[in-house]
Every structure is written in structure tokens, then in C-alpha cells.
Amino acid sequence: MNSGPALVSILRQGDTLVASVHTALDDSEMVRFQHDLVRQIGEHRARGIIIDVAALDVIDSFASRTLRSIADIARLRGAVTVIVGIQPDVAFAMVCLGMDMGEVPTALDLEEGLAYLSRLRGLGSSHG
Amino acid sequence: MNSGPALVSILRQGDTLVASVHTALDDSEMVRFQHDLVRQIGEHRARGIIIDVAALDVIDSFASRTLRSIADIARLRGAVTVIVGIQPDVAFAMVCLGMDMGEVPTALDLEEGLAYLSRLRGLGSSHG
Numbered sequence: 094m095n096s097g098p099a100l101v102s103i104l105r106q107g108d109t110l111v112a113s114v115h116t117a118l119d120d121s122e123m124v125r126f127q128h129d130l131v132r133q134i135g136e137h138r139a140r141g142i143i144i145d146v147a148a149l150d151v152i153d154s155f156a157s158r159t160l161r162s163i164a165d166i167a168r169l170r171g172a173v174t175v176i177v178g179i180q181p182d183v184a185f186a187m188v189c190l191g192m193d194m195g196e197v198p199t200a201l202d203l204e205e206g207l208a209y210l211s212r213l214r215g216l217g218s219s220h221g
Numbered sequence: 222m223n224s225g226p227a228l229v230s231i232l233r234q235g236d237t238l239v240a241s242v243h244t245a246l247d248d249s250e251m252v253r254f255q256h257d258l259v260r261q262i263g264e265h266r267a268r269g270i271i272i273d274v275a276a277l278d279v280i281d282s283f284a285s286r287t288l289r290s291i292a293d294i295a296r297l298r299g300a301v302t303v304i305v306g307i308q309p310d311v312a313f314a315m316v317c318l319g320m321d322m323g324e325v326p327t328a329l330d331l332e333e334g335l336a337y338l339s340r341l342r343g344l345g346s347s348h349g
Binding site: 177179181183184185187188189193194199200201205 | 259260262263266268290293294296297298299300
């Protein structure tokens with residue numbers, strides 16, 4: 094199951110976890126990613142999570158549901174999740190098929206995602 | 222397909238795109254407008270989009286659905302969309318026909334739309 098190059102890399106940057114999905118994940122890989130990420134929230138005391146899906150040219154209903162679940166689970170563990178890098182064609186397809194990211198905030202790319210989290214943090218603490 | 226004066230102009234103002242629809246668009250023009258706008262979100266790193274429909278004296282179900290789709294797609298790309306300039310008669314007709322803009326925020330005119338976006342931004346950043 095875990096052969097070849099990593100399908101997802103999870104890097105820590107301060108109290109933010111940046112998870113980059115490098116390739117399309119099948120359903121079991123998606124679930125594994127979910128478990129890894131949620132575990133690392135506790136390990137690293139993460140307050141923000143960025144999931145970068147720029148490498149994905151398809152986000153199907155299972156993937157979008159799993160991403161929403163990750164965000165919900167992360168929220169219960171005290172972290173805010175931002176999805177970044179949804180490609181234009183992927184966004185078209187998702188909307189045509191009636192899928193969305195629900196309440197999960199989205200941003201154009203990693204840079205905007207980090208900016209979003211730092212704005213949130215600025216809101217929460219005056220001198221954070 | 223693209224002869225004569227522009228049917229829609231898309232101007233950038235800071236990190237906001239202002240799209241003015243100058244004339245009634247048929248269905249294929251509407252889809253083309255959708256593609257152009259979504260492409261420009263990435264190009265200009267737009268965080269806000271204002272679609273000005275003041276010149277339209279009819280918004281049919283396809284147009285309103287397309288406008289909602291644009292807003293959904295834009296959100297997946299990290300931008301907030303505001304529809305402005307819906308004429309009184311158009312608003313009457315839309316409500317009579319059971320159409321609406323769903324979750325998409327609306328404002329009276331361009332000025333109010335810009336004010337809405339800058340309030341949103343003020344909410345997100347203390348000194349933005």
C-alpha cells in the first residue's frame with residue numbers, strides 16, 4: 094500500500110500544517126491521508142491546516158466529502174482548514190456536478206491560504 | 222462569435238474584478254463570460270468579483286443559474302462574488318418566476334458592491 098513516492102506530503106510551518114496532495118488518491122489512500130493528517134494535528138499542536146490540491150485534475154464526490162470531513166474533524170481538534178489550489182477546470186466540474194466545499198474556506202493558492210490563516214489569527218489575538 | 226463591441230467588460234480594481242454585462246447575453250455568450258471571468262481570477266489573484274447586471278432588462282433562469290455557478294466556482298478559487306445592479310423590474314420578474322440568487326450576495330449598485338467587499342476585507346484583516 095505504501096510503495097513508491099509519497100502521495101501526500103505533510104509539512105509543518107509554525108503552527109500550520111501544509112498538506113500537499115501530489116497525485117490523485119484512490120478512496121483508501123484518501124482515508125489514510127485523513128488519518129495521518131488528523132493524527133499530526135495533535136502531534137504538532139497545529140492551529141491551521143492548508144490542503145493544497147493544485148496537483149489534482151479531478152476531485153470526485155468522495156474526495157470532496159473526505160476533504161470536508163477532514164475540515165470538520167480538524168475543527169473539533171481546534172484547527173482551521175483551508176483548501177487551496179483548486180484548478181479552474183476542477184472548479185467548473187465540481188459546480189456542474191453540484192459538489193462544493195460546504196463551509197470550508199478556500200483560497201487561490203498556498204500563499205493566499207497562509208494569508209487567510211494569518212488574518213484569522215490577527216482577528217483572534219491582538220498581538221499574535 | 223466575437224464580433225462587434227464587447228458584450229462584457231472585465232476590469233481590475235486592486236484585487237477586485239468588476240465585470241459589467243453591457244447587453245443581454247445568449248446562453249453560449251453567458252458560458253463564455255463564465256470561462257473568461259474564472260480564468261481572470263487566477264491571472265489577477267482576485268479576491269473579490271463584482272458582476273454588474275444593470276444593463277440587463279431580463280435575467281432568465283439560465284442566466285441566473287450561470288451567475289450562481291460563477292459565484293460558486295469563484296468561491297472554490299478563493300474569491301467572493303457580489304451581483305449588483307439588478308433593476309427593479311428584473312427583480313420583480315425574478316421573484317414572480319421563483320428565481321433567486323441563492324446564497325450569492327447582492328448589492329444595489331457598483332458603489333455598494335465595492336463597499337460590501339471592503340467591509341468583508343476589513344473583517345478579515347485589521348490593517349488591510
